[in-house]
Amino acid sequence: MMDRTAFRRTLPRLRRIFSNQGHSSGLGCESNAAKSDITKHRARKSLRTLCLIAIAVPAIASPLGCDLPDRYDIESFEKPAPWHSDASSSFASQASNTARPNSAADAMRQSGMPEILTPGQSPSATMGTVSGKPASQTSPGDIANRLADEWETWQIHSLRSTILGGIHAKSTRTVDNQIKVELEEQGLTYRGMLQILESNQQTFWHDANGDLKKVDCTFRRGPIESHRTIEITASEVQFVDDRLVSSQKKTLRINSPLGGPLHVYQTLRRKPLKEGEVREANVLLPIMGEVATLRLQHNSLASPSVLTPQGFQEVVLQEASCLLSLDPKRQRESVYWFDDQGQVQLYHVSNEQRFSHGCKESQYKLLGKEFLNQDYPIALQVQGKPLETESSLLAGDLRQVGYKIMWAKPPAPESVTPSEDEQTTEPESDAPADDDDNRIALAPRQYLQRGGDGVEQKLIVSRVPVPQSKLRDRFDQFGGEDSPADLAATSLVDYRSATVRRIAKATANSPDFTTAERAMEMNRTVHSLLSFQPLSQGMRPASQIADSSTADSTEQSILLMALLRSAGIPSRMVMGIRHQTADHISPTRDLALPFQTRARLPDGNRFVYHAWVVAKVDDQWICLDPVEGTETKPDCLAIETTDMKDIDPIDLVEDFIDKLSRMQISIYAVIRGA
Secondary structure, X not given: OOOHHHHHHHHHHHHHHHHOOOOOOOOOOOOOOOOOHHHHHHXXXXXXXXXXXXXXXXXXXXXXXOOOOOEOOHHHHHOOOOOOOOOOHHHHHHHOOOOOOXXXXXXXXXXXXXXXXXOOOOHHHHHHHHHOOOOOOOOHHHHHHHHHHOEEEEEEEEEOOEEEEEEEXXXXXXXXXXXXXXXXEEEEEEEOOEEEEEEEEEEEEEOOOOOEEEEEEEEEEOOEEEEEEEEEOOOEEEEEEEOOOOXXXXXXXXXXXXXXXXXXXXXXXXXXXXXOOEEEEEEEEOOOOEEEEEEEEEEEEEOOEEEEOOEEEEOOEEEEEEEEEEEOOEEEEEEEEEOOOOOEEEEEEOOOOEEEEEEOHHHHHHHOHHHHOOOOOEEEEEXXXXXXXXXXXXXXXXXXXXXXXXXXXXXXXXXXXXOHHHHHHOOOOOOOOOHHHHOOOOOOOEEEEEOOOOOEEEEEEEOOOOOHHHHOOOOXXXXXXXXXXXXXXXXXXXXOOHHHHHHHHHOOOOOOOOHHHHHHXXXXXXXXXXEEOOOOOOOOOHHHHHOOOEEOHHHHHHHHHHHHHHOOOXXXXXXXXXXXXXXXXXXXXXXXXXXXXXOOOOOXXXXXXXXXXXXXXXXXXXXXXXXXXXXXXXXEEEEEEEOOOOOOHHHHHHHHHHHHHOXXXXXXXXXXXX
């Protein structure tokens, strides 16, 4: 890094450069005394930006993404890097051509500018790479392996001024000489008023030559995680999907080695692209479960705005375009901007507004605070009357809450624009065609009043049952007989397992207990056994949950259902939302506040994903919340119910998200009192 004294000594040289019309602009084109004023202005702007950026070490980026392939043709591993002594003479002479700089570093040196150094790199090492001489006595193969296979990077995805998500990736050489790449991506997506947490963790194993051999994937979409393992041989790719209640397998035939989802990043680190060079490779897309062809081509020098420790600044970088093709009709083009060491600083998918910026770890944690600190899989803000005040938080006297629900069409999937034909032929209506889609699954003590058009509804949730004389015929309510499915053993509700039977036998086994008392005691038992963790796996068999120490609301409900059914008590799971009280926001030391477990009340009413159980006891249905160990309160809204028989958990969650995304909820009445 250059100190202030060295920077001041550079200024006279810069002034001479700005006044010399015949000097190279540092933009990768030949000098000419007859340049236009526009060209001079752009050259001066680029040089001024380079002068600023040379003061600090640039951030390192990786062109990653959920299914963004970034590995190059394996044959390139054995080719010498262009800065080694055995590189072609034509490239060496091109690199030393001062009239036409071939790299961003050349552009700066011809301009008299200081170099941009990467962490741990000395100026002498950089000069050695340009002159075509090794910078040290280390073998070329060792240098290439270290640069390509030992790295760690952070990346932020942004849409204009909004941070959408980010990636942390790390690559190492294992003791058995494999290349192990760990990728963790996390971000927030939006459906209607919903904020949905999505993440994926992927681990890739390559052999010593770089051929991809195995992939382990864990994907989160809202409240549940799913898993996929991939095995690659010389002739085929085998996928195994764990869908929580079943497994699915798929095999793809291949005829060449495959790269992983870091193809572009690793090929550029191994051997930066020459001017006009084109590379092609076959790559695996783990999330899509397909193999694609990738074509990477060097374009030119450019001056994009990249994220530096000082903020966004323009920097002279190499540019390459990448075409990813599954078939002629399914293609995606993207652009990478990288430095002379092959480190990508910026990435952009054509026809999308999102950009991905490389950054430092500290910047990643600061800019990604919203999605990194997201503590619930689904959250939404509810307008209307506040459900909490400082006095009500202490009193806990919520009696009834009135909710207003407006139904809308399902929002279009993100980043999909309807065609002109679809826009002209699709009828415009605020309500779906089927009225059943405008129906939430009621739970006990929830009463629904429908409007005439079915689009607007009012829902009353009460702490105690409302007498039938007050309801008359104006409200729909939960009811109905139980069915054999409410007592069935399933792959998730496996109440016949030894672990579940042992807990059930030790819980509420007094002969004096009524059915309702036995159910309440089982609810308290699950609450005592498991610590609440809102971002758990989401759906596991009850036998596995019973052996755990932590679980989310869905898993606690599954275990409670297993205990209830083992005692012959019909039960179902409810998926809905619950008001997130202010004591979950953050701690505070403000002694002036009456309660010291939060920094502030939330802005508006924040509701989050929640699951609980309805059970039929003594000829009536009750709501049991194992997270609290009590019955549910009026701040819980049921959206879906399931007996957990013959379900696909992933489809169940998608239906839940789809229904909730079409609901615009507000609070119109809050009643307190004993």
